[in-house]
Amino acid sequence: MKVGVVTFPGSLDDVDAQRAVRIGGNEAVALWHADADLKGVDAVVLPGGFSYGDYLRCGAISRFAPVMTEVVRAAGAGLPVLGICNGFQILCESHLLPGALIRNDHRKFVCRDQKLRIENNRTPWTSSYEQGAEITVVLKNGEGGFVADAETLARIEGEGQVVARYLEVNPNGSLNDIAGITNARGNVVGLMPHPEHAVEELTGSGTDGLGFFTSFAAATFA
Amino acid sequence: MPKPEILDPQGKAVLGALPRLGFSGVSEVRQGKRFELEVAGEVTPAVLAEVEKMAETLLSNPVIENYVVSVEA
Numbered sequence: 001m002k003v004g005v006v007t008f009p010g011s012l013d014d015v016d017a018q019r020a021v022r023i024g025g026n027e028a029v030a031l032w033h034a035d036a037d038l039k040g041v042d043a044v045v046l047p048g049g050f051s052y053g054d055y056l057r058c059g060a061i062s063r064f065a066p067v068m069t070e071v072v073r074a075a076g077a078g079l080p081v082l083g084i085c086n087g088f089q090i091l092c093e094s095h096l097l098p099g100a101l102i103r104n105d106h107r108k109f110v111c112r113d114q115k116l117r118i119e120n121n122r123t124p125w126t127s128s129y130e131q132g133a134e135i136t137v138v139l140k141n142g143e144g145g146f147v148a149d150a151e152t153l154a155r156i157e158g159e160g161q162v163v164a165r166y167l168e169v170n171p172n173g174s175l176n177d178i179a180g181i182t183n184a185r186g187n188v189v190g191l192m193p194h195p196e197h198a199v200e201e202l203t204g205s206g207t208d209g210l211g212f213f214t215s216f217a218a219a220t221f222a
Numbered sequence: 223m224p225k226p227e228i229l230d231p232q233g234k235a236v237l238g239a240l241p242r243l244g245f246s247g248v249s250e251v252r253q254g255k256r257f258e259l260e261v262a263g264e265v266t267p268a269v270l271a272e273v274e275k276m277a278e279t280l281l282s283n284p285v286i287e288n289y290v291v292s293v294e295a
Contacts, residue, residue: 057283064280093283100286102224103231147228147286173229 001216004031004041006071008062012049013084013196020196021045024213036066043080043124043216044071046087048140048194058101058143059089068094080124080216081188085141088180088190097183097190098156099148104141105173113205114139114193115167116179120160123182124216125189135208137198139171139179144192146174146181156181163189223254228286257281265293 003021005028007014018028029041033051038044052061062068068090075081075096083091091097104110115136118129129135148156153175156162164180172192180191195209224230230252237251259276261269274291282289 056280060280060283092285098285100283102228102286105229105231107231107235145229145231149227149285173231 001026001043002029002039002041003027003213003216004029004038004044006031006033006044006046006067008033008049008051008065010050010053011047011086013047013194014049016194017045017047017084017196020199020209020213023199024210026213031067033062033065033067036070038067038070038074038079043082044074045196046071046081046083046090047196048085048087051086051090054086054143057089057093058086059091059093062086062090063093072096075183075188078185078187082125082212083188083190084194084196085144085192088192089143091188091190096188097181098152098161099146099181101143101192102145102147103143104145104171109140109142110144110171111138111140112169112171113137114169114171114179116164116193117167118163119165120163120182120186122160123163123186123189125212126163126215128211128215134167135198135211136205137193137195137209138205139193141172141192144172144174146172146178146192148175159184164191164193223288224252225286225288254287255281 003026005014005017021028029039089101092100113136118126118133121129121131161182162178163182166177166179170177182189195212198204198209233252240248277289277291
């Protein structure tokens with residue numbers, strides 16, 4: 001399976017994401033923000049970082065990058081898309097996911113090993129996990145507070161669109177402890193914590209994040 | 223401006239700083255953004271409609287923010 005990883009000006013975790021894709025047993029394909037070309041990939045990862053310097057709002061300018069026109073079109077046709085951290089912010093700004101991410105309620109950047117519960121293992125990015133699995137991956141964000149209006153929040157809770165929830169500590173003021181969500185169709189997932197930093201014992205808090213990079217191949221070939 | 227129901231941590235920080243500087247009586251601070259756009263020629267209804275579109279698609283995120291467009295000569 002070919003998984004494209006988009007590099008925007010200011011992306012930080014694109015190389016880690018490519019590495020995680022390869023460790024997950026897939027081929028990583030570098031995609032460039034200025035090219036309206038997905039190079040025939042089977043899935044796309046929007047990595048973390050500070051694309052366009054977080055100017056205006058996090059993800060607001062990246063949304064209009066040429067590659068995003070293709071990502072939005074392909075996502076509408078069912079292509080699996082995973083947005084991590086800044087990638088999650090871009091997916092919300094692109095309206096591929098409901099809600100928005102705002103500054104952490106405590107106003108400080110947070111960097112910690114974060115415990116999560118997988119609430120929905122029916123997406124192409126989470127099918128390797130048991131429903132309700134508890135995992136620990138790195139979280140690092142300044143603007144990770146997930147918000148949505150009451151009606152939207154009720155809908156995503158009711159439709160099972162919450163993919164992951166913070167356990168023990170709510171690190172950024174996200175409503176309902178939401179760490180990640182999916183769209184109605186279930187192919188687009190946004191996640192504030194960083195599973196790509198938890199794929200090797202040597203450099204991470206463990207390998208709990210690997211499932212995000214092995215899931216969709218398993219789902220596709222199932 | 224952030225919508226009334228959306229938490230505004232920056233406004234809260236400003237609110238917290240005011241009493242430390244000796245200012246009292248402020249019960250709430252909310253922080254927004256202001257963009258000044260210069261356009262060539264007259265601001266016709268068509269131009270204004272275009273600016274409204276800019277405000278809605280790029281300058282603000284309608285999920286969390288409200289916006290107002292006003293014209294100054």
